[in-house]
Amino acid sequence: MTVLGWIQALVFFAVIMALTPPLGGFLQRVMEGERHVLLRPLGFLERLVLRLAGVDPAEQSWPRYATALLGFSGLSLLVTFVMQRVQHLLPLNPQSLGAVEALSAFDTAVSFTTNTNWQGYAGETTMSYLTQMAGLAWQNFVSAAAGLAVAMALARGLTRPASGAGPATIGNFWLDLTRATVYVLLPISLVVALAFASRGVIQNFSPSLQLTTLEGETQVLAMGPAASQEAIKQLGTNGGGFFNANAAHPFENPDPLTNLLSMLLIFAIPAALTFTFGRMAKSPRQGWALFAAMSVLFFAGLTVAYGAEAHDHPLARVAGAAPGAGHLEGKETRFGVAGSALYAVVTTDASCGAVNAMHDSFSPLGGLALLANIQLGEVIFGGVGAGLYGMLVMVVLAVFIAGLMVGRTPEYLGKKIEARDVKLAMLYTLVVPLAILVPAAWSAVAPHGLASLNNAGPHGLGEILYAYTSAAGNNGSAFAGLDANTPWYNLTLALAMLAGRFLMIVPVLALAGSFAAKKAAPPGPGTLPTDGALFVVLLLGVIVIVGALTFFPVLSLGPIVEHFLVGAGQVF
Amino acid sequence: MIASELKVAARMTVVTLALTGLAYPLAVTALCQALFPWRAAGSVIDVAGRVVGSELIGQRFTRPEYFHGRPSAAGAGYDATASGGSNLGPTSAKLRERIAADQARLVAANPQAPGPVPAELLLASASGLDPHVRPEAAAWQVPRVAAARGVPSTVVQALVVRAVEPRTFGFLGEPRVNVLKLNLALDAALGARSRATAGSRLSAER
Numbered sequence: 001m002t003v004l005g006w007i008q009a010l011v012f013f014a015v016i017m018a019l020t021p022p023l024g025g026f027l028q029r030v031m032e033g034e035r036h037v038l039l040r041p042l043g044f045l046e047r048l049v050l051r052l053a054g055v056d057p058a059e060q061s062w063p064r065y066a067t068a069l070l071g072f073s074g075l076s077l078l079v080t081f082v083m084q085r086v087q088h089l090l091p092l093n094p095q096s097l098g099a100v101e102a103l104s105a106f107d108t109a110v111s112f113t114t115n116t117n118w119q120g121y122a123g124e125t126t127m128s129y130l131t132q133m134a135g136l137a138w139q140n141f142v143s144a145a146a147g148l149a150v151a152m153a154l155a156r157g158l159t160r161p162a163s164g165a166g167p168a169t170i171g172n173f174w175l176d177l178t179r180a181t182v183y184v185l186l187p188i189s190l191v192v193a194l195a196f197a198s199r200g201v202i203q204n205f206s207p208s209l210q211l212t213t214l215e216g217e218t219q220v221l222a223m224g225p226a227a228s229q230e231a232i233k234q235l236g237t238n239g240g241g242f243f244n245a246n247a248a249h250p251f252e253n254p255d256p257l258t259n260l261l262s263m264l265l266i267f268a269i270p271a272a273l274t275f276t277f278g279r280m281a282k283s284p285r286q287g288w289a290l291f292a293a294m295s296v297l298f299f300a301g302l303t304v305a306y307g308a309e310a311h312d313h314p315l316a317r318v319a320g321a322a323p324g325a326g327h328l329e330g331k332e333t334r335f336g337v338a339g340s341a342l343y344a345v346v347t348t349d350a351s352c353g354a355v356n357a358m359h360d361s362f363s364p365l366g367g368l369a370l371l372a373n374i375q376l377g378e379v380i381f382g383g384v385g386a387g388l389y390g391m392l393v394m395v396v397l398a399v400f401i402a403g404l405m406v407g408r409t410p411e412y413l414g415k416k417i418e419a420r421d422v423k424l425a426m427l428y429t430l431v432v433p434l435a436i437l438v439p440a441a442w443s444a445v446a447p448h449g450l451a452s453l454n455n456a457g458p459h460g461l462g463e464i465l466y467a468y469t470s471a472a473g474n475n476g477s478a479f480a481g482l483d484a485n486t487p488w489y490n491l492t493l494a495l496a497m498l499a500g501r502f503l504m505i506v507p508v509l510a511l512a513g514s515f516a517a518k519k520a521a522p523p524g525p526g527t528l529p530t531d532g533a534l535f536v537v538l539l540l541g542v543i544v545i546v547g548a549l550t551f552f553p554v555l556s557l558g559p560i561v562e563h564f565l566v567g568a569g570q571v572f
Numbered sequence: 573m574i575a576s577e578l579k580v581a582a583r584m585t586v587v588t589l590a591l592t593g594l595a596y597p598l599a600v601t602a603l604c605q606a607l608f609p610w611r612a613a614g615s616v617i618d619v620a621g622r623v624v625g626s627e628l629i630g631q632r633f634t635r636p637e638y639f640h641g642r643p644s645a646a647g648a649g650y651d652a653t654a655s656g657g658s659n660l661g662p663t664s665a666k667l668r669e670r671i672a673a674d675q676a677r678l679v680a681a682n683p684q685a686p687g688p689v690p691a692e693l694l695l696a697s698a699s700g701l702d703p704h705v706r707p708e709a710a711a712w713q714v715p716r717v718a719a720a721r722g723v724p725s726t727v728v729q730a731l732v733v734r735a736v737e738p739r740t741f742g743f744l745g746e747p748r749v750n751v752l753k754l755n756l757a758l759d760a761a762l763g764a765r766s767r768a769t770a771g772s773r774l775s776a777e778r
Contacts, residue, residue, distance in 0.1 A: 007743045049591065053584040056576075067574055071581035079585055124653055138593030174580060181588065186596060193600045194607065200628050203604040203612040208653065211616070211623045213631040214755055215638065221614055221626055221652045228600035232592075245646075245655035248698035250628035251614065256745025315668050316691040319675045325691035325706065329667070330657040332697050333642070333704035336746035340698075358657035358698045367661075459661040481659030562663055571665040 001310045005338030009302060012260060012342065013295075016267045020291065023268060024275025030183045031152045031176060031276070038183045046182045050174070059169035062513025065153055066506055068173035069146055073113050073502070076139060081109035083135040084127070093128035094207035100126060107490035112139035114501035115147055115383055117233070117240030117353050117476035118493060120485040124222035124243050129205055136240055137229045141185050142177065144236030144269075147385030148184075149176035150505050151273055154389045157512030158413055159280040161520055168516035170509070184269070185235060192265060193231040200254035203227040226251055234265035237383040239353030239476040247343070247356040248332055259339055259356060266352045270381035273388040281413055285531035290391050293536045297380040297543070298349055301369045306341040308365035314566050330361030341366065344477075348373035351383030353476025360454070360463065360479035364566055367479070368559035371466055374473040376547040377432060383474060389508045395530065396425045396511070398542040402528050402535075412530060414520035421514055424507045433550045435472035435499040439492045440465050440554070448488040454481025457572035458562040465558055467493060472500035617756070625752050630703040633751065636681065636720035638758070639705075639713050639732075641751045642692050643674055646700025657698045671695075684715035704748035707736045721762055731757050 029036040050057065060068065084100035087093060100108065104120055111118040112135070121127070127136065153170040162168060197203050202223060209221040226242040230252055233240055240246075247253040247262060271291065278287020309327045317323065326337035335343065340357035347354050348370040359370055373380055379390040395412060400422050403410025410417040443449025443464045453460040466479040471493040478484070484493060529535060604612040615627045625631050632650040633640045647654035660667035671694045678689050690709035710732045718725040735754040739745050 004739070004743050011743065045591075049584075049587050052587045053580055055580055055584075064573055064577065068577045068581065071574070071578045072584060075578075075581050075585045079589065122654065122656070124655070133597040134589060134593035137597060138589050141592035141596075142588050174584060177584070177588075181592065186592065190596065190600065194603055197600075197604040197608050197612050200611050200615050202614050203601050204614075205601065206613065209614060209616070209623075211625060214624055214752065214759075215631070215633060215635060217632060219625065219629075219631060219650065219652055221629060222655075223614065225597050225601055227604060227612070228597040231600075243655050243699075245657070245699035245701070248657070249655050250626075250630075250699060250701055250703060254615075254628050256740045260744055313691060313695055314662050315664075315671050316694050318668075319671045319694060320688055321671075321675070321691040321694050322688040322708070322712075323691075325695075325708075327662075328692045328697075329662075329695040330659065330698045331695075332699060332702050333692060333706055333748050334702075334745050339745055356698065358659055360659035361657060361661060361698075363662055454659050455661045455664055457663050459663050462661075479659070480656070481661075562661070566662050571663050571668050 001306055002338065005306065008338055009306070009342050012263055015264055016271050019264070019268055020271045020275045023272035024287070025279060027184065027269070027272055028276040028279040030179050031148070033175070033179070036183070038187060042182055042187065046178055049178045049182065053174065055174040055178070057172055057175055060172050061167045062153070062170050062509045062516070065170055065173045066509045069149070069505065070502065072177070073146065076142060077109050077113045080112055080135045080139055081105050084108060084131055087128040087131045090128065090130050092130035092205060094205070095128070097126065097128050103487050103490040104485055107494045110494040110497050111476065112136050112238070112240060113143055114474050114497045115143035115236070115238060115351070115386070116471060116474040116497045116501070117238045118471055118478065118497065119240055119476070120490055122244035123241055124224070129224050132229060132242060133225055137232055140229070140232040140236045140238040140240070141181055144185060144238060144384040145177045145180035147383055148180045148269070149173055149385065150508055151385035151388040152176055154392055154508055154512040155277050155280050157515035158392065158415065159282070160516060162517055168513055170512045170516050185232060188235055189228070189231040192235065192261065193227045195261060196230050196258055197227040199258045200251070201227040201230055201258065202251045231265070233354060234262045234352065235269065237266055237270065237350050237352040239347065241354065247354045248358070253356055256334060256339060259335055259343065262354065263343055263346045266346050266350045266354070267381050269384045270350055270387040273385065277388060283531060286413070289531045289536050290395070293539045293543070294379070294381050294391065296536070296540060297376065298345065301349065301373050301380065302342060302345045305345050305366045305369040306338060308363045308369070309337045309341045311363065318569065327363050327366070330358030332356065344370055345373065347477055348475060349380035349382070351378040351386055351473060351475050353470065355477050358480060359466070359477055360481045364559040364563035367462060367466070368555060371462075371469055371555065371559065372547065372551070374469045374475050375432070375436070375551045376543055377429070378473045378475065379543060386474065393425050393428050393508065393511070394543050395539060396421060397429070397546070398535070398539045399528065399530065401542060402538055408526050411521065411527065414523060415515050415518040421511060424511045424514070428504050428507045429546060431499055431503045432472050435496040436465070436468045437554065439496060440468045443488070443492070448486070452483040452486055452489060454483070455572070458558050458565065459572070462558040462562065465554060468496050471496035474500050617752070619756065624756070627750065627753060628703055630701045631752055633755065636716055638755045639710055639717060639751050640693070641705055642702050643670070643694065643696040644700040645696045650701060652701055655699045655701055657700060658696045682713065682716045684719065685712050686715070687712070703750050703752060705751060707732070707747055707749055710735070710749040710754065717758070721758075723762060727762070728758070731761060
């Protein structure tokens, strides 16, 4: 580790912290329909979308909100699937790419509608330009907007006083979706896409460019509209690369400045939402407490990952290479170890899944940190919206456990946490281990699972584990050596992604409805303060214990045993 | 309730697709073509009217009179239609063999090189298209390049020093040398060697 490497990380974090209040305040005003700076210039677009879609702007109960979200996601999935299947008949396909194979198209459609962006295919040789922008980039926008909508619904349920008359409502899905898209995602993406293009991210509709290199070889450069997709892929914590190498490809991430900008985009909205929540709770400290818990976990992961990657590559060291370069297999020279480890931690924390280095080639402990980041439930800032609602579910559990310890009725923001709420929170918590461990165990013993491995030994188990972890966590990054474009993996990973998205969103919306119906009581002398350091520690304890108890056994068979085998010089 | 929400969902699908999937990328494309046409088209380098590469995309170099980049797992090496890394972990026997083979080849090809092989010349990049090496790895190749071109090492060393790109703002990223740009600078300063044409015939036969 170097001082400059840490300065890079600290500057990144300082910018995120500085952005959190203004962006969080802006999000609150936009999503609650208050006045904000973009209302005048872009208000016409919101009104146009709502009119064309025929939206009734009335408040919705949680079942209605969930119906709208599931209906929209289901149709999105269908359209994205069909578009891939007929892309050879549609325009903007200068390379004349054929229809995407059915199971792969299904996997990809699920992947992008669930905000996962797991990619079993290689972008430059599979997807036409139209599919990339009108199928995949479109889903980058609306799946992120849907995540933000769910977070707002839960925040409203927790912070609104019960109306008393009529059923409790949690907002309107169509308004939330439209506002998030029109006022937040579109304008920021537009500006950032131009910034990316100014540094060298390509944006064109040209066919591949064939050229003759200095030594007389033929080189063919894949082209396409990459900058527009790159911007929303980061901002929406989607992560699906235009090219196979994702943000390691120089046409997606040409220099250290675009690298920093990408990381800032990934964390910007998830971090800001903590402030939004504090605003809605009328107590900024409630938001900062969540921010603090997330920050502790972020720096813990970064320290482990950067520390591990800063060591020289063991196989290069054995071969007698010059020391001091660090673990550079699968990393780009312009980012180096510090820029790659930081990016990897950010992308796995935030459920993004964009990569600027190949996680499969990380050292065992570096890879372990990335796995753990996802397995803790994507609550370390997390995906757009998903991070906040995931963290709030953990808060419900933490408050409940604290209530058990002192023998008082647990309450959060004055609202009582009752049996039904804890059941919903536990339902949410159990989906991820179920969607990871069951299919991973199956794949680890079945021939159709093992045939896809690129690495043998414990690292092979790591490849399988990472795949399902990434899918269930809706992350989308990979230990990419695993050939996941097989019927078995396309199907089971799609199921894991669906479970990791919708089996978690529905309990969250139910929780939102449940809290919305509760009256808030003023805090008494026995109320557990949820905005102080003590509560942050308690919350961290719950997150780590839930994650560690669930995943420690399988991690010890994968990366942990691999770490000791590397030390012993063992290869497979 | 379900029917009415589904009707809105269908219309919303069409509207958001048109707005974010078509209007947005087309607007970005139009703006990029107007503002940064060279960047948006791939940052290609012309030499005497011939496109020799993109300054952002690495190329394969094998001849002794050129600086070489890192091992590449993109296709057969620096295949810009098949970007990607090796995805081999540190317990991979395949990776150990690849490193040993590259190590032996580099030591044999660089008899006067100062010190052991720089590690990144043995370690593949993430994209397989990494256009850079660290300044140490360029400096290490100077004796070979100078001998192949029949010029003193100091001349080549000076070009390497000039080619070093520092960290952005002094703390972002790593210092590096763009291999293609350095080789172009070599050719510009010392003249492309006549064997270049023989080389292209060879690669055509391959």
